[in-house]
Amino acid sequence: MPENSQRSEPLIDNPPVEVESEETRHRTLNSFWRVVVAVVISLALLLAVNNVFALRLLGPLNWDSAYLYCLFATILSLAFIFYPATQNSSKEGVPWYDVLLFGATFATGAFLASQAYNIFTQGWEFAPPVSIGVASIVLCLVVIEALRRCGGLGVFLSFLFFAAYPLFAGFMPGILEGSQRSVWDTAVSYALGTGGLIGMASQAFGGIVLSFMFFGAVLLATGGGKAFMDFAAALMGNRRGGAAKVSIVTSSLFGMLSGSAISNIITTGSMTIPAMKKAGYSDHFAAAVEASASNGGSVTPPVMGVVAFLMPVILGVTYFEVVLAAAIPAALFYICLFLQVHFYSEVHDIKGVEASQIPSWNSVLKAIWPYVFSLLVLMYFLYLGLEGRAPLIASAILLVITMLRKSTRLRGEDFFELLVDAGKTLTMIMAIFAGVGFVIGSFTLTGLGHSLAHEIGVLAGDNVPLLLALCAAAAFILGMGMEGVAVYIFLVIVVVPVLADSEIPPLAIHLYLLYWGLTSMLTPPVCMGSYTAAMVARADFNKTAIQAVRLSIAWYLLPIAFVVSPAMVLQGPLIEAVHPIVSFLVGIALVSGGFEGYFFKIGRLVGIQRPLFVIGGGLVCFPLWWTQAPGMALIAIGFAVNLMSRRALS
Numbered sequence: 001m002p003e004n005s006q007r008s009e010p011l012i013d014n015p016p017v018e019v020e021s022e023e024t025r026h027r028t029l030n031s032f033w034r035v036v037v038a039v040v041i042s043l044a045l046l047l048a049v050n051n052v053f054a055l056r057l058l059g060p061l062n063w064d065s066a067y068l069y070c071l072f073a074t075i076l077s078l079a080f081i082f083y084p085a086t087q088n089s090s091k092e093g094v095p096w097y098d099v100l101l102f103g104a105t106f107a108t109g110a111f112l113a114s115q116a117y118n119i120f121t122q123g124w125e126f127a128p129p130v131s132i133g134v135a136s137i138v139l140c141l142v143v144i145e146a147l148r149r150c151g152g153l154g155v156f157l158s159f160l161f162f163a164a165y166p167l168f169a170g171f172m173p174g175i176l177e178g179s180q181r182s183v184w185d186t187a188v189s190y191a192l193g194t195g196g197l198i199g200m201a202s203q204a205f206g207g208i209v210l211s212f213m214f215f216g217a218v219l220l221a222t223g224g225g226k227a228f229m230d231f232a233a234a235l236m237g238n239r240r241g242g243a244a245k246v247s248i249v250t251s252s253l254f255g256m257l258s259g260s261a262i263s264n265i266i267t268t269g270s271m272t273i274p275a276m277k278k279a280g281y282s283d284h285f286a287a288a289v290e291a292s293a294s295n296g297g298s299v300t301p302p303v304m305g306v307v308a309f310l311m312p313v314i315l316g317v318t319y320f321e322v323v324l325a326a327a328i329p330a331a332l333f334y335i336c337l338f339l340q341v342h343f344y345s346e347v348h349d350i351k352g353v354e355a356s357q358i359p360s361w362n363s364v365l366k367a368i369w370p371y372v373f374s375l376l377v378l379m380y381f382l383y384l385g386l387e388g389r390a391p392l393i394a395s396a397i398l399l400v401i402t403m404l405r406k407s408t409r410l411r412g413e414d415f416f417e418l419l420v421d422a423g424k425t426l427t428m429i430m431a432i433f434a435g436v437g438f439v440i441g442s443f444t445l446t447g448l449g450h451s452l453a454h455e456i457g458v459l460a461g462d463n464v465p466l467l468l469a470l471c472a473a474a475a476f477i478l479g480m481g482m483e484g485v486a487v488y489i490f491l492v493i494v495v496v497p498v499l500a501d502s503e504i505p506p507l508a509i510h511l512y513l514l515y516w517g518l519t520s521m522l523t524p525p526v527c528m529g530s531y532t533a534a535m536v537a538r539a540d541f542n543k544t545a546i547q548a549v550r551l552s553i554a555w556y557l558l559p560i561a562f563v564v565s566p567a568m569v570l571q572g573p574l575i576e577a578v579h580p581i582v583s584f585l586v587g588i589a590l591v592s593g594g595f596e597g598y599f600f601k602i603g604r605l606v607g608i609q610r611p612l613f614v615i616g617g618g619l620v621c622f623p624l625w626w627t628q629a630p631g632m633a634l635i636a637i638g639f640a641v642n643l644m645s646r647r648a649l650s
Contacts (some may be wrong), residue, residue: 008219009054012224024455024461025083025084026082026083026091027081027084027091027092027093027094027276028082028091028092028515029081029082029094029420030093030582032081033081033094034416034420036081036636037078037081037419037420037423038416038419038420040074040075040077040420040423041074041075041078041420041423041426041433042311042419043074044070044071044074044426045068045073045210045214046065046581047074047212048071048206048210048392048456049392049466050067050280051064051067051206051207051215051553052207052211052388052389052392053389054293061118062406063116063117064203064206065113065116065120065194065389066113066114066116066117066200066341067113067117067206068110068198068202068203068206069109069110069116069198070109070110070113070192070221071109071202071205071206071210072105072108072109072112072139072197072430072434072505073105073106073107073108073109073110073113073429074106074109074208075423075426075427075430076105076109076140076142076143076146076430076431076434077101077102077103077105077106077109078102078423078426078427079098079105079146079149079150079427079428079431080098080101080102080105080145080146080149080301081094081098082423082424082425082427083149083350084098084131084149084151085097085098085149101142102136103274104142105139105142105146106544108135108138108142109139109140112132112133112135112136112139112191112192116527119132119192122193124407125188125189125192125193126188126585128188128192132170132188133184133188134244135174136188136190136191136192137183137184137187137191138198139187139190139191140163140190140197141164142258143197143431143435143437143438144156144159144160144163145436146271146427146431146434146633147159147160147431147432147434147435149339149431149640150427150428150431150432150586151428151431151432151435154538155432155435155486158440159435159436159439159486160484162296162438162439162442162486163190163435163438163442163471164179165435165442165446165448165456166178166179166180166181166189166442166445166446166480167181167184167186168180169181169446169448170450171382174187175451175452175455176448176451178445178446178447178448178451179446179447180446181445181446181447186445189441189444189445190437190438193441193444195440195441195444196437196438196440196444197434197438197441198435198437199440199441200310200313200434200436200437200440201310201433201436201437201440201485201489202430202434202437203313204309204310204312204313204433205309205429205430205433206386206574207308207313207387208309208312208313208319208387208388209309209396209429209433210426210430211388211391211392212303212309212424213389213426213429214391214392214422214426215303215374215378215392215394215395215398216303216393216425217418217421217425218395218398218399218422219371219374219398220371220421221410221414221417221418221421222398222399222402222408222410223367223402223407223408224326224371225254225267225565227364227367228244228250228253228254228371229250229268229370230247230359230363230364230367230368231249231253231364231368232245232246232247232250232253233353233357233358233359234358234359234360234361234364235244235249236248236312236352237352237357237358238247238347238352238353238355238358239352240342240346240350240351240352241277241279241281241341241342241344241345241351241352242277242351242352243275243276243278243279243281243350243352243353244276244286244289244341244344244345244350244629245267245338245341245342245419246272246275246280246287246336246353247269247272247273247276247289247293248289248293248341249262249288250268250272250294251264251265251268251269251272251290251293251294252293252296252297252300252334253297253300254267254268254294254297255293255294255295255296255300256266257295258334260530261291261294261295261297261298261305261492261518261521261529262294262532264289264294264297265291265294265529265532265536266532266536268290268294269290269291269294269532269533269537271289271322271538272286273286273287273290273533273536274535276289276290276507277529277537278327279351280348280350280355281344281350281536282535282539283537283539283540284537284539284540284544284547285344285547286534286537286539287530287534287536287537287539287544287547287552288530288533288544288545288547288548288550289341290533290536290537290556291521291522291529291530291532291533291544291554292337292522292548292551292552293337294520294529294533295518295529295552295555296330296333296337296552296555298484298518299326299327299330299333299511299514299518300330300334301323301324301327301328301330301517301617302323302327302378302379302389303373303378304322304323305484305514306313306429306432306433306484306485306568307484307485307488307512307514307517307518307519308326308534310485310488310489311507311510313515314492314510315506315507315510318382318385318387318509319382320379320382320383320385320387321507323379323382323569324570325507325508325511325571326397326511326569326571327570328510328568328569328577328581329515329558329562329568329569331441332554332558332584332585333552333553333554333555333558334586335360335585335588336553336554336589336591336592337552337589338552339588339593340551340590340592340595340596341342341551342595342600343592343593343596343597343598343599344593346366346596346598347596347598348602351488356517359602362541367407369424370402370405370408371398372393372400372446373397373398373401374395374398374401375394377390377393377394377397378390378391378393378394381393381417387437388422408481418603422429432485434486435486436485436486436489438491439486439493439530440489440493442492449494452493452494453493453494453495453497453498456470456494456495456498457497458500458562460498464499464502466500466505466582467495468499468512468563469493469497471497471512471513471516472493472516472559473485473514474491474494474495475491475513475516475517475519475520476516476519476520476523478490478491478517479516479517479518479519479520479521479526482493484510484517484518485537486523487517488513488514488517491517492513496509496510496513504563504566505566505569505571505572507571508561508562508563508569508571510564511559511562511569512559512562515555515558515559516559518555519555519556520550522545522548522549522555523545523549524542524545524546524549525547527545530544530545531544531545531546532574533548550595553588553592553595554588555587557584557587557591558584560622561580561584561621561622561623562580564580564602564621564622564624565577565579565580565603565622567580568580568581568584568612579623580622583620583621583622583623583628584621584622586617586620587617587618587619587620587621587622587631588617588621588636589617590613590614590620591613591614591617591618591621592617593605593613593617594609594610594611594612594613594614594615595610595614596615597610598607599613600639602639605638606645607645608641609638609641609642609645612634612635612637612638612641613635613638615631615634616631616632616633616634616635616637616638617631618631618637619631619634620632620635
């Protein structure tokens with residue numbers, strides 16, 4: 001890999017902590033299969049370029065559905081090359097049955113792609129020939145198996161339930177009863193209908209996600225990861241509690257590119273967590289910082305988590321609008337995280353990093369400018385509304401720049417590795433997005449979505465706050481066992497129709513669903529983000545989870561704040577956002593001080609002062625007189641108690 005800067009004593013000089021990661025689940029491929037993967041991913045990228053840039057070079061394959069079937073043939077088929085059948089299966093070599101599954105998936109996708117025009121024009125979605133029906137069943141089966149391998153048992157079971165629901169919907173009680181279908185009709189609807197496997201989720205993957213994930217792979221392959229980490233070290237390393245602040249900046253930058261909190265925790269946390277522990281942070285606090293910062297990357301522009309890519313498709317807006325809307329809440333979340341780390345460092349007297357371990361700004365700026373420039377290019381084309389083309393153009397420009405610089409020039413084997421690494425990421429994400437097609441298709445086939453939306457509307461009536469509270473609770477519960485994308489889609493189908501007549505702008509509602517759908521990454525009892533970080537830090541899991549919730553308190557308050565004041569997500573005049581933003585900043589600073597027992601100028605907070613600051617600050621976060629008035633009263637009492645305590649001591 002290319003080196004981007006030089007320094008004699010690195011800030012993060014600990015060897016990465018080994019932990020079971022996404023990488024360890026992959027097979028070790030020999031040269032033949034690595035060539036196959038590189039060729040298949042290259043073909044998928046060429047198909048994407050043809051589709052996104054509307055080149056129309058492939059005749060009958062220019063149909064959007066044909067393009068999506070081609071992605072099943074290319075990208076999804078690699079699930080059986082990368083992922084062994086079970087955890088105990090050998091990770092050396094590809095067994096014959098996986099070669100067969102790879103070939104079956106490729107052939108089925110290619111066959112359906114060649115028939116896409118007839119499927120659309122001949123009404124085969126409703127009455128297909130036997131060959132097309134059999135291909136539909138095969139496609140559904142290989143998607144389910146790919147989900148099992150790529151997503152893990154929990155994700156597999158949740159998607160399998162929705163996939164099979166039409167087969168027993170007629171036997172379900174009460175509002176869960178729906179129209180029952182045969183195996184044939186269900187598989188045909190899933191595979192051929194635009195509300196199933198080639199529906200909204202796959203369209204988002206083929207139109208936006210593939211391009212963005214490839215851009216992230218290019219950025220990391222050309223040395224962007226090291227450049228961003230050095231930038232974080234130069235920016236925050238010499239400040240109080242510098243190691244934790246470096247972790248926050250690094251994880252936010254990585255997270256906005258990877259879109260996966262778990263992979264972010266493993267990638268950056270294996271280096272930043274040991275550095276924080278060395279600086280004086282406890283094991284569980286270091287793990288909680290990494291978990292919180294990595295989870296925040298999922299909502300940080302310009303490259304957010306994969307859920308955000310569905311919003312433009314559902315809402316009919318540009319991805320740039322989603323990016324702008326998400327910017328202020330993401331910034332407020334990280335400000336809260338910085339405040340808590342700073343206050344903790346003050347209480348525990350944790351200094352910054354030694355100057356000899358911090359890279360010079362000269363070397364940092366020389367290394368990072370190509371990546372910053374590529375991100376600016378990305379934002380410019382997003383502004384133009386070319387969200388599918390923007391990351392591909394930015395990737396091409398970044399590759400050209402890095403090839404012109406000796407320190408970042410990629411060799412032939414580096415390009416090869418780039419394609420293989422991109423294939424691993426794209427395979428897992430496509431399997432999950434394809435699985436979302438089962439969720440959407442199941443609700444459509446059975447009519448369950450309409451029934452649930454109606455019953456929730458009856459339950460909540462016109463009480464929008466109650467409906468939002470039910471939505472938050474549902475998101476949290478579903479997030480314990482379902483992939484975040486599936487949680488979001490479920491709530492969009494069931495809850496959004498009920499909120500359609502409210503005064504809350506649709507984009508604010510969708511961001512509300514996104515935030516609450518991701519809370520389960522940090523909140524006990526499941527909290528996979530906290531669990532992964534605790535493994536990396538070798539810390540107590542329960543302490544890590546509780547600390548992560550405290551550090552991420554803004555995550556739980558922000559969704560409420562921006563549905564109360566949609567201007568915070570730019571759904572209204574910008575001037576209207578000033579009061580809620582200032583209120584939230586003041587409130588969250590007070591909450592952070594209460595949690596950590598320290599506040600600016602007045603120093604330590606003890607006894608009753610801390611809960612007064614936490615509760616009062618929480619009420620101040622919302623720009624409503626009936627919350628801010630009692631909140632300010634509690635804060636005033638807290639300051640008074642602090643002043644009397646200091647006078648008594650003096």
